[in-house]
Amino acid sequence: MTQPIISIIIPVFNEAAIIQTAIERLKDNQDVEVIIVDGGSQDRSVELVLAMGVSFAERGRWGDGENKLKLMIASEPGRAYQMNAGAAIAKGDILLFLHADTQLPANYQSLILETLSSSQVIAGAFELAIDSQTKSFRLIETMVNLRSRLLSLPYGDQAIFLKKSTFDKLGGYPNLAIMEDFELIERLKSHGKIVIASAAVLTSPRRWQKLGVWQTTAINQLIILGYYLGISPTKLRNFYRQIGRNKKF
Structure with a gap:
């Protein structure tokens, strides 16, 4: 029986510091296709990706259709658009959406296949595990993992995966300025079970470190509340960005 192919889609924007490490972890995995979708990086992200022998997609055509490492330049910015663009050209049976600063567990392939084997x-x-020894992160991990299991509500940094046929049938990620992963999971929940695999991804603490652990947590909850109250995703994104600009380092 042929092993299902997993297409790993990595949306990228100004990730020159880490993108080669992210690709290096995945490039030798069997039965895996890696699609990096750049959203208009202004640093050396694209140059560094191409330096690793990645095929470049230009106007939808691949230089080497058999290469398992592929780079796509999104025609529009935005994580939802990037992930949908990557999914559209994916050849795999299963889609895995991965943040560039997140590392998958060693046995991720078998866990994905086992999880999706149930009808x-x-x-x-x-x-979720956070790559820091700071004690406050242990509480964040506990909160995230309880929410994920009790409410069947994982977020994008937990590497969401599903069959490509399911993704296509639901129309992919909603093209929202923010909360696109939340909205996709809510739609998926009405069609079946969301299962949290029995292993953790290891993600960078950088987004919590930028504004502070508890400030970031509070802001995230405010954005979720605002989304429930009907505030537009564009306004919520602008609110988040404004806070980041006003932060003193």
């Missing part, structure tokens, strides 16, 4: 399961994700 009742429509999608999955991993538990």
